[in-house]
Amino acid sequence: MEGTSSDAVRQVVLFTLGEEEFGLPVERVTSIIRYEKPTPVPHAPDFVEGVINLRGQIVPVVDLGRRLFGEGSSRSGSSRVIVTETTAGLVGFAVDSAHEVARMSAAAVMQTPESLASSELADAFEGVADHEGRLVMLLVPDKLVPPAVFVSVTDAEEASADV
Amino acid sequence: MSDDMSAYREVFLSESAEYLQAITDGLLSLEADPHDLEPVETIFRGAHSLKGMAAAMGYERTADLTHKMESLMDTVRKRERAVDAGLIDLMLRAVDAVRELISDESEGGSRYDASAIVADLVASAEPGARQAAPADEGALSSEPERGPEPEGAVYRVTVTIDETSVLKAVRAYMAIKRLGHMGSVLDTEPSARDIEDERFDRSFVVVVQTAEPPDAIERALLGISEIASVNVESDVARPTVARDEEGRESRSRRIVPKLAETQTVRVSIGHLDAMVNLVGELVILRARLERIARDRDDHELVEAVSGLQQVTSELQHEVMQTRMVPVGNIFNRFPRMVRDLARDLGKQVDFEMAGLDIELDRTALAELGPPIVPLRRNAGDPGIESVEERVAAGKPPRGWIRLSAERERDQVRVTVADDGRGIDVERIWEKACARGLVSASDREAYTDEDVLMLTCTPGFSTAERATKVSGRGVGMDVVKGKIEYLGGTVSLKTEVGAGLEVTLSLPLTLAIVPALLVGTANQTFALPLSAVAEVLPTDEVRVTTVDRSPCVVLRDGSVVPAWRLDQLVGESDGRRGRPRKKDHVVLVDVAGTRNALAVQRLVSRQEVVIKPLSPLFRGIKGLGGATVLGDGSVALILDPRTLFG
Numbered sequence: 001m002e003g004t005s006s007d008a009v010r011q012v013v014l015f016t017l018g019e020e021e022f023g024l025p026v027e028r029v030t031s032i033i034r035y036e037k038p039t040p041v042p043h044a045p046d047f048v049e050g051v052i053n054l055r056g057q058i059v060p061v062v063d064l065g066r067r068l069f070g071e072g073s074s075r076s077g078s079s080r081v082i083v084t085e086t087t088a089g090l091v092g093f094a095v096d097s098a099h100e101v102a103r104m105s106a107a108a109v110m111q112t113p114e115s116l117a118s119s120e121l122a123d124a125f126e127g128v129a130d131h132e133g134r135l136v137m138l139l140v141p142d143k144l145v146p147p148a149v150f151v152s153v154t155d156a157e158e159a160s161a162d163v
Numbered sequence: 164m165s166d167d168m169s170a171y172r173e174v175f176l177s178e179s180a181e182y183l184q185a186i187t188d189g190l191l192s193l194e195a196d197p198h199d200l201e202p203v204e205t206i207f208r209g210a211h212s213l214k215g216m217a218a219a220m221g222y223e224r225t226a227d228l229t230h231k232m233e234s235l236m237d238t239v240r241k242r243e244r245a246v247d248a249g250l251i252d253l254m255l256r257a258v259d260a261v262r263e264l265i266s267d268e269s270e271g272g273s274r275y276d277a278s279a280i281v282a283d284l285v286a287s288a289e290p291g292a293r294q295a296a297p298a299d300e301g302a303l304s305s306e307p308e309r310g311p312e313p314e315g316a317v318y319r320v321t322v323t324i325d326e327t328s329v330l331k332a333v334r335a336y337m338a339i340k341r342l343g344h345m346g347s348v349l350d351t352e353p354s355a356r357d358i359e360d361e362r363f364d365r366s367f368v369v370v371v372q373t374a375e376p377p378d379a380i381e382r383a384l385l386g387i388s389e390i391a392s393v394n395v396e397s398d399v400a401r402p403t404v405a406r407d408e409e410g411r412e413s414r415s416r417r418i419v420p421k422l423a424e425t426q427t428v429r430v431s432i433g434h435l436d437a438m439v440n441l442v443g444e445l446v447i448l449r450a451r452l453e454r455i456a457r458d459r460d461d462h463e464l465v466e467a468v469s470g471l472q473q474v475t476s477e478l479q480h481e482v483m484q485t486r487m488v489p490v491g492n493i494f495n496r497f498p499r500m501v502r503d504l505a506r507d508l509g510k511q512v513d514f515e516m517a518g519l520d521i522e523l524d525r526t527a528l529a530e531l532g533p534p535i536v537p538l539r540r541n542a543g544d545p546g547i548e549s550v551e552e553r554v555a556a557g558k559p560p561r562g563w564i565r566l567s568a569e570r571e572r573d574q575v576r577v578t579v580a581d582d583g584r585g586i587d588v589e590r591i592w593e594k595a596c597a598r599g600l601v602s603a604s605d606r607e608a609y610t611d612e613d614v615l616m617l618t619c620t621p622g623f624s625t626a627e628r629a630t631k632v633s634g635r636g637v638g639m640d641v642v643k644g645k646i647e648y649l650g651g652t653v654s655l656k657t658e659v660g661a662g663l664e665v666t667l668s669l670p671l672t673l674a675i676v677p678a679l680l681v682g683t684a685n686q687t688f689a690l691p692l693s694a695v696a697e698v699l700p701t702d703e704v705r706v707t708t709v710d711r712s713p714c715v716v717l718r719d720g721s722v723v724p725a726w727r728l729d730q731l732v733g734e735s736d737g738r739r740g741r742p743r744k745k746d747h748v749v750l751v752d753v754a755g756t757r758n759a760l761a762v763q764r765l766v767s768r769q770e771v772v773i774k775p776l777s778p779l780f781r782g783i784k785g786l787g788g789a790t791v792l793g794d795g796s797v798a799l800i801l802d803p804r805t806l807f808g
Contacts (some may be wrong), residue, residue: 039797040686041776043783050777051789055511056444058789060777088778098743145779 008106015098017065018073023138028085032098035079061092088145104129171329172269174429175220179265183258187499188198190254197246207236222268228277229282232257240287253287256280315346315374321394323366328389332361337387339369346373405674435486442482443772449475450769450793490568491519493532497539497566504543511561512547518568523575527669534642538579538665544661546583580664586657589615615655619643679765683729687798689771689790694803696752704748706741713741715759726807727760751803758807773800
């Protein structure tokens with residue numbers, strides 16, 4: 001594929017879910033912490049494991065495996081929470097392991113495979129990158145969380161603009 | 164702009180906002196009674212101070228515009244020009260322009276073009292632009308600062324300005340001005356000119372003759388920001404001129420409302436927020452220390468921690484106080500909006516405000532402004548009818564809108580009421596049916612208030628037609644959403660033809676509340692103590708069944724619905740199980756509605772720092788936030804208003 005800006009380099013946090021490898025843009029990731037069991041939140045969506053205390057801030061933890069594929073995996077000592085800035089504020093994504101930050105050229109990113117593009121969360125997949133012979137699926141943090149439901153924000157802002 | 168200047172930019176921005184507010188208030192009271200020229204002085208002085216401050220900041224266009232406003236008001240002050248609607252409108256437009264200019268210039272921009280308004284001001288200040296008002300007896304004698312008869316003792320006042328001040332000339336000017344209002348300024352060292360050009364170090368001397376006592380002089384001057392010290396010497400005393408009745412009369416008339424004089428320090432909001440967060444962390448650490456002390460059974464440590472406890476509580480209280488702001492701070496912009504609205508619509512509306520001194524946490528207050536705007540606007544239109552309609556309906560031609568705040572325990576209630584056309588409940592019902600929100604046969608199941616609350620459904624608007632004012636109709640759904648997001652509630656009352664009353668209830672503070680920690684077998688939750696009526700002794704709990712639902716019978720014989728915490732949070736199956744033998748029963752009371760909550764564990768009573776929950780959890784009922792406990796774990800805060808049902 002012909003890259004228009006083939007010299008653009010992006011940095012991606014690499015992590016795994018099961019056998020597969022994924023990436024999140026490094027500029028959105030604020031920290032990567034060891035997984036500990038979150039405090040469950042009653043009646044929360046099933047892909048939300050609960051909340052954790054991150055240096056005084058309450059951060060929700062999303063089971064990324066369950067969010068993407070409908071099934072979670074068992075946690076182990078290598079499990080990590082990738083704390084990421086999203087449209088819904090800080091969100092921790094629980095993953096099986098997070099091992100490196102990779103530099104890859106924008107040209108290495110290819111179209112999302114058909115099988116994935118058809119899933120409900122198609123927008124969450126930006127594409128697939130070839131990294132040192134392995135395939136890495138690049139994710140869009142804002143699409144991993146439900147869209148903002150507070151529709152009226154714009155109206156309220158307009159209302160306050162003429163105060 | 165140097166760093167120093169940019170630090171002062173914020174001070175300038177907030178002070179200029181205060182002056183603009185004072186000018187607006189002055190203009191509105193002048194409009195209400197054009198014969199009472201007292202506000203003219205306030206407006207004149209406000210414009211003058213703005214000019215000085217803007218010049219000091221190097222905002223030349225703002226300085227120029229405010230100078231023109233000052234000149235125009237000077238002609239009014241000297242009775243060369245009468246007060247009329249045109250003048251008020253022009254000055255109000257000028258106020259708007261100043262606001263635009265300031266935001267433009269403070270950002271280093273040059274987008275805003277004020278030349279038109281400047282030209283209007285200049286033209287209006289031209290001699291003969293309007294007939295001078297006849298010198299009727301009701302008007303103020305237009306004496307400038309030099310009073311006709313100097314009176315009082317002569318004082319030598321030495322004023323020292325903070326060394327950190329970069330607006331020295333402005334502060335000095337304010338000081339001299341203020342002394343000018345208290346009496347007559349006879350002399351200054353160095354000269355007034357030098358002071359104005361900032362040719363003095365930190366101190367200057369003002370010789371003033373005034374009837375006010377020395378401590379009043381001192382107080383008045385210390386009320387100005389950045390005045391470090393004031394020394395009043397009375398060695399220059401001259402015989403006091405006796406005052407007759409007439410003299411006192413003319414003197415008291417010259418006293419005009421002064422600009423805010425309270426002793427305050429300006430602190431950036433960022434610092435305040437950081438302080439609250441730090442105190443929050445301190446409260447959490449204290450709780451942790453308490454645990455450790457208890458676990459170790461170390462008496463010395465327990466004692467030290469209890470001392471710490473007291474200090475933290477006081478510190479916390481003080482810090483929270485610094486965040487409390489009177490609602491007047493946001494209410495005060497509404498009179499102008501109502502005036503403009505009424506004018507545009509050709510309606511006659513009196514606007515009343517009450518409870519301006521009620522204080523609310525500044526976060527809550529800042530969030531409260533936007534929801535009130537549409538309410539107030541809806542009250543003006545479509546709420547208040549046109550004059551003809553009102554007269555036809557046998558109502559007085561002038562309508563009223565009332566905005567009031569009152570405090571009730573840990574809640575602040577803000578009410579927007581009007582005596583307009585009100586809302587026809589049955590029409591709302593028909594509309595809701597048409598929209599498919601409800602089915603017509605269910606009318607019985609809804610109280611009038613329930614029906615009214617349907618207007619808070621997204622997209623539901625009662626406006627028949629879009630007007631310039633209500634426009635796309637910022638709906639009640641926005642208001643309700645915002646208020647509930649803040650942990651408050653909305654209620655509506657109406658009577659057709661008699662008006663509408665909207666009440667918003669908000670928690671007083673949003674940050675730290677006392678709570679009862681309760682738990683299921685596996686998880687601890689915090690229940691705000693404000694909603695806990697009592698914890699029932701186990702042997703007094705009598706469980707019964709009413710309509711197949713479990714209830715608890717209290718000592719006084721009243722029957723209260725019973726719920727189990729483990730079921731409410733989905734840990735156990737079923738919805739309304741009977742409290743079990745080992746459960747503790749907490750009586751929860753929200754605005755008179757009582758529920759008995761059976762919890763599996765009673766942990767402790769503790770202050771908790773409320774932290775918001777992620778938007779991912781929006782829409783989940785029964786939760787009001789989360790907090791961090793002494794051991795670093797997270798406890799969810801139960802919201803007693805939405806927990807049951």
